[in-house]
Amino acid sequence: MRLLILFGILTLLITIGCKKAAVIEEVDEKDWYAGGSQTFFDQSGGAFANTFVGLTPTQEQIHSVGDKFFEASFVSSPSPINPGLGPLFNAVSCVSCHPSDGRNSAPAEGDNLHNLLLRISVSGESVHGGPLAIPNFGLQFQPRAIFGLTSEGNVNVNYSYIQGNFDDGEAYELRQPTFSILNSYMSFPSDAMVSPRLSRPVFGLGLLEAIPDWALLANQDLFDSNGDGISGKANSVWNVKDQKMSIGRFGWKAGSPTLLQQVGFAFSEDIGITNFLFPLENSYGQSQSVNSEKELSDSLIYSVTFYLKTLGVPAKRNISDSEVIRGKQIFTEASCVKCHTPKQKTAVNVAFKSISNQTIYPYTDLLLHDMGGGLADNRTEYLADGSEWRTPPLWGIGLTEVVNGHSNFLHDGRARNLTEAILWHGGEAANAKIYFRKLNASDRAALIKFLKSL
Ligand code: HEC
Numbered sequence: 001m002r003l004l005i006l007f008g009i010l011t012l013l014i015t016i017g018c019k020k021a022a023v024i025e026e027v028d029e030k031d032w033y034a035g036g037s038q039t040f041f042d043q044s045g046g047a048f049a050n051t052f053v054g055l056t057p058t059q060e061q062i063h064s065v066g067d068k069f070f071e072a073s074f075v076s077s078p079s080p081i082n083p084g085l086g087p088l089f090n091a092v093s094c095v096s097c098h099p100s101d102g103r104n105s106a107p108a109e110g111d112n113l114h115n116l117l118l119r120i121s122v123s124g125e126s127v128h129g130g131p132l133a134i135p136n137f138g139l140q141f142q143p144r145a146i147f148g149l150t151s152e153g154n155v156n157v158n159y160s161y162i163q164g165n166f167d168d169g170e171a172y173e174l175r176q177p178t179f180s181i182l183n184s185y186m187s188f189p190s191d192a193m194v195s196p197r198l199s200r201p202v203f204g205l206g207l208l209e210a211i212p213d214w215a216l217l218a219n220q221d222l223f224d225s226n227g228d229g230i231s232g233k234a235n236s237v238w239n240v241k242d243q244k245m246s247i248g249r250f251g252w253k254a255g256s257p258t259l260l261q262q263v264g265f266a267f268s269e270d271i272g273i274t275n276f277l278f279p280l281e282n283s284y285g286q287s288q289s290v291n292s293e294k295e296l297s298d299s300l301i302y303s304v305t306f307y308l309k310t311l312g313v314p315a316k317r318n319i320s321d322s323e324v325i326r327g328k329q330i331f332t333e334a335s336c337v338k339c340h341t342p343k344q345k346t347a348v349n350v351a352f353k354s355i356s357n358q359t360i361y362p363y364t365d366l367l368l369h370d371m372g373g374g375l376a377d378n379r380t381e382y383l384a385d386g387s388e389w390r391t392p393p394l395w396g397i398g399l400t401e402v403v404n405g406h407s408n409f410l411h412d413g414r415a416r417n418l419t420e421a422i423l424w425h426g427g428e429a430a431n432a433k434i435y436f437r438k439l440n441a442s443d444r445a446a447l448i449k450f451l452k453s454l
């Protein structure tokens with residue numbers, strides 16, 4: 001592979017000669033290695049599902065147990081295999097929302113909304129400053145229930161369409177979803193805050209978790225003191241295991257501090273499987289709740305967490321393609337890099353060498369940014385207000401179509417391609433969007449081609 005890269009660099013040197021030293025510098029061999037030593041040269045449908053190299057046999061075994069339970073379908077108790085589903089749930093398995101360790105497509109009008117979930121709350125704060133559960137509904141709407149019980153209701157989506165033009169006159173169309181709750185089993189409060197969320201890819205998360213807190217905090221610019229219109233704020237959320245506030249990293253609003261907690265919350269809220277972090281059924285306190293013993297063993301929640309922690313990152317592609325190089329330049333000039341920070345470094349970790357001291361290219365600062373009214377869900381999650389979202393990593397985004405067979409992006413999947421995803425940017429990212437709209441068609445294409453190389 002190294003030979004191939006050298007060859008690429010050589011060809012590039014020959015083709016562009018000494019036209020632009022800066023450009024040559026950009027084609028740095030390291031640039032291929034999005035996930036540091038855990039980078040995989042895999043462009044197949046399995047590109048998000050590569051196991052870390054260099055694991056010990058025991059670690060490999062834990063990884064494969066985790067993999068098995070990530071894919072397992074749970075059923076209602078009592079059952080000899082995979083019991084504990086529900087009583088209320090969104091889906092029966094992790095993989096149904098994270099196919100091939102990737103993301104789901106957005107629902108079409110009239111679909112049953114089993115694979116997109118609604119986070120819900122009423123105004124106010126929980127004891128630790130998080131969202132306040134809705135009496136009789138909780139923090140997440142579950143449209144399914146086990147046999148014999150009633151689900152919380154149904155969810156419906158409608159799209160409206162917005163027409164617009166690039167500055168060169170070319171037309172575009174954006175679609176805006178509206179979600180509504182139908183046939184709720186009890187009256188659903190009309191002032192509830194509802195946040196629609198589609199799943200996200202789950203590879204590379206061990207590396208993201210290993211970026212030290214101080215590095216994230218150093219990128220904050222709470223009061224925009226450099227005056228570039230972009231602030232960036234770390235979320236601070238309740239860490240259930242450590243019983244303290246921690247920096248939020250995972251989820252569209254960085255509402256989870258650790259992979260372990262994200263996994264525990266998913267088991268509990270999405271599938272209805274109680275565990276040591278979330279020991280109460282998600283229907284706790286509701287009329288038809290039957291509380292059960294801890295349904296998932298500690299070793300299984302740790303195995304699933306370890307499985308996700310040790311999924312590697314696909315390598316960038318076509319980095320010496322001249323159009324990709326131009327797109328990369330535009331990505332910088334348009335200030336995309338101010339939030340989608342290309343490079344991060346993980347902390348030294350003597351206990352786990354695979355994630356230790358790695359230079360990675362996730363294209364995120366993991367911080368919250370105001371993205372404007374168009375994307376706002378008007379629901380707060382700790383320090384994230386109704387229009388703030390965590391910058392999502394862009395690594396692997398160019399493989400979404402290959403892995404998941406669609407190109408739906410943003411927190412609710414409203415964008416039908418990368419261009420629409422950029423056009424929805426507002427708030428702190430409004431200038432980046434305006435810059436994009438001003439580009440001519442060939443520069444826009446170069447930027448998109450760069451994104452597809454990630
Ligand atoms: C009903 C669909 C659904 C199911 C089932 C589901 N997830 Fe998710 N997953 C999501 C959504 C939606 C998000 C984004 C959550 C947020 O914004 O808070 C997410 C986010 C995640 C993330 C964080 C990704 C990131 O970039 O921050 C991890 C890790 C994860 N899920 C693991 C799991 C595991 C493990 C399971 C099974 C126990 C599971 N998920 C089951 C929908 C689902």
Ligand code: HEC
Pocket residue numbers: 230252331334335336337338339340369371375389390391392393394397408409410411412418421422425428429432433436451
């Ligand atoms: C102010 C910070 C900021 C800037 C500047 C910014 N982005 Fe984003 N970007 C975000 C956030 C936050 C989201 C998630 C928004 C949502 O889902 O509602 C996002 C989402 C995206 C997505 C979809 C990712 C996914 O996984 O669904 C793409 C693609 C993207 N941005 C590309 C760009 C490009 C290209 C530029 C420059 C033209 C840019 N962004 C500028 C913060 C920013």
